[in-house]
Amino acid sequence: xxxxxxxxxxxxxxxxxxxxxxxxxxxxxxxxxxxxxxxxxxxxxxxxxxxxxxxxxxxxxxxxxxxxxxxxxxxxxxxxxxxxxxxxxxxxxxxxxxxxxxxxxxxxxxxxxxxxxxxxxxxxxxxxxxxxxxxxxxxxxxxxxxxxxxxxxxxxxxxxxxxxxxxxxxxxxxxxxxxxxxxxxxxxxxxxxxxxxxxxxxxxxxxxxxxxxxxxxxxxxxxxxxxxxxxxxxxxxxxxxxxxxxxxxxxxxxxxxxxxxxxxxxxxxxxxxxxxxxxxxxxxxxxxxxxxxxxxxxxxxxxxxxxxxxxxxxxxxxxxxxxxxxxxxxxxxxxxxxxxxxxxxxxxxxxxxxxxxxxxxxxxxxxxxxxxxxxxxxxxxxxxxxxxxxxxxxxxxxxxxxxxxxxxxxxxxxxxxxxxxxxxxxxxxxxxxxxxxxxxxxxxxxxxxxxxxxxxxxxxxxxxxxxxxxxxxxxxxxxxxxxxxxxxxxx
Ligand code: BES
Ligand code: ZN
Ligand code: ZN
Numbered sequence: 001x002x003x004x005x006x007x008x009x010x011x012x013x014x015x016x017x018x019x020x021x022x023x024x025x026x027x028x029x030x031x032x033x034x035x036x037x038x039x040x041x042x043x044x045x046x047x048x049x050x051x052x053x054x055x056x057x058x059x060x061x062x063x064x065x066x067x068x069x070x071x072x073x074x075x076x077x078x079x080x081x082x083x084x085x086x087x088x089x090x091x092x093x094x095x096x097x098x099x100x101x102x103x104x105x106x107x108x109x110x111x112x113x114x115x116x117x118x119x120x121x122x123x124x125x126x127x128x129x130x131x132x133x134x135x136x137x138x139x140x141x142x143x144x145x146x147x148x149x150x151x152x153x154x155x156x157x158x159x160x161x162x163x164x165x166x167x168x169x170x171x172x173x174x175x176x177x178x179x180x181x182x183x184x185x186x187x188x189x190x191x192x193x194x195x196x197x198x199x200x201x202x203x204x205x206x207x208x209x210x211x212x213x214x215x216x217x218x219x220x221x222x223x224x225x226x227x228x229x230x231x232x233x234x235x236x237x238x239x240x241x242x243x244x245x246x247x248x249x250x251x252x253x254x255x256x257x258x259x260x261x262x263x264x265x266x267x268x269x270x271x272x273x274x275x276x277x278x279x280x281x282x283x284x285x286x287x288x289x290x291x292x293x294x295x296x297x298x299x300x301x302x303x304x305x306x307x308x309x310x311x312x313x314x315x316x317x318x319x320x321x322x323x324x325x326x327x328x329x330x331x332x333x334x335x336x337x338x339x340x341x342x343x344x345x346x347x348x349x350x351x352x353x354x355x356x357x358x359x360x361x362x363x364x365x366x367x368x369x370x371x372x373x374x375x376x377x378x379x380x381x382x383x384x385x386x387x388x389x390x391x392x393x394x395x396x397x398x399x400x401x402x403x404x405x406x407x408x409x410x411x412x413x414x415x416x417x418x419x420x421x422x423x424x425x426x427x428x429x430x431x432x433x434x435x436x437x438x439x440x441x442x443x444x445x446x447x448x449x450x451x452x453x454x455x456x457x458x459x460x461x462x463x464x465x466x467x468x469x470x471x472x473x474x475x476x477x478x479x480x481x482x483x484x485x486x487x488x489x490x491x
Contacts (some may be wrong), residue, residue: 019092101145181224230277271454
């Protein structure tokens with residue numbers, strides 16, 4: 001998709017189609033030229049409602065307000081409505097709220113995210129045909145916003161939305177086509193394209209590093225595990241961020257086998273790791289002036305004579321012993337070792353892990369929202385705010401000492417499942433916390449993306465399949481961290 005910016009009014013721009021966003025049902029705005037026709041068509045200007053006036057080559061879409069989220073989903077709805085048409089170019093005017101450019105960013109993100117479709121396995125492709133988009137900055141005139149600033153905003157929005165789509169592609173790929181070694185090759189390809197440094201750890205090195213819990217989860221699969229380490233290290237960077245992702249290329253549940261209905265969609269258990277790859281792509285392309293490390297534990301959880309078992313006791317990289325009572329609680333085992341390895345390799349100012357860790361997170365907060373857990377109130381607040389500004393939904397879940405006791409084991413240091421059905425997202429987070437060194441305690445947050453990572457009923461700017469959850473949230477936070485001072489102690 002090519003974006004072109006102009007200060008010309010819409011009427012002076014040539015293109016196949018004109019798209020008009022109607023804000024808060026305001027048909028009196030001078031962009032709206034077909035008031036009577038729209039009324040006759042029964043168009044009520046609801047959020048994301050579209051009306052294509054084919055003979056006028058004009059598409060109208062409703063947005064509740066000028067807020068980023070409303071503009072983003074309206075733009076996505078507009079581009080989706082054009083999927084089966086033959087239009088190749090469109091023009092659209094941007095609004096501005098008191099001179100701010102966030103509506104422009106949201107609009108571009110919505111157009112790119114909304115036009116996404118995954119058609120790798122379809123014999124007959126039906127990709128969105130819109131190639132050229134001209135954006136009129138007509139409304140900007142009264143606010144003296146420079147075209148250079150607007151074009152920088154568009155450039156960033158494109159990078160972020162493309163990185164989200166890159167993550168969606170990886171997650172949507174089937175487990176037979178995307179297994180740990182393939183994830184590692186994707187990371188290597190990304191490094192080659194962007195200048196990131198890439199180190200891949202294979203089983204021999206993983207054994208040397210004593211990543212025995214990760215290796216145990218991987219054992220029954222014919223696909224050997226990989227740990228990926230990508231680095232973005234610009235000169236003079238003053239902050240270091242570590243990202244860790246759960247990359248279960250398939251989660252059958254292992255010997256604690258998932259019921260048939262729950263196994264479908266478990267190709268999406270690599271969403272956390274895929275998000276880390278997408279974030280690293282955006283960080284490199286934006287050349288953010290901070291050091292960012294991306295670690296991914298890429299593993300397949302399968303059954304077989306060689307499988308790890310309930311009743312096993314495993315020794316994690318940090319020396320803690322773990323009683324296995326359910327092999328379907330495998331993500332925390334993989335993350336335990338990758339988190340330990342990441343902390344050994346990098347002393348970071350912040351560590352964030354992304355994982356489709358628990359069904360309990362979905363039960364707790366719903367399909368649209370990520371759960372955020374951390375020992376630091378400040379870090380939780382930073383993440384929730386960044387998420388909401390980025391177009392993602394996230395909410396904090398608090399740890400407590402009573403739930404912590406439920407993962408105690410009679411025979412080992414800790415158990416991989418809780419002794420209660422309730423609070424499963426939190427007990428999983430508290431399990432991970434056991435693998436965070438003291439010096440990183442207040443610098444770490446766990447983001448459970450099990451709800452929003454995979455979309456079964458399209459919502460907002462997300463079509464069916466992977467949403468790319470985590471990418472926009474984290475890029476937004478990283479952009480903010482560039483401009484804030486690091487404090488010695490988080491609280
Ligand atoms: N990958 C799943 C969690 C999941 C569930 C992700 C639904 C996306 C949608 C994870 O490995 C898992 O199976 N967790 C178990 C933990 C339980 C055994 C304590 C779960 O949530 O049921
Ligand atoms: Zn599982
Ligand atoms: Zn899993």
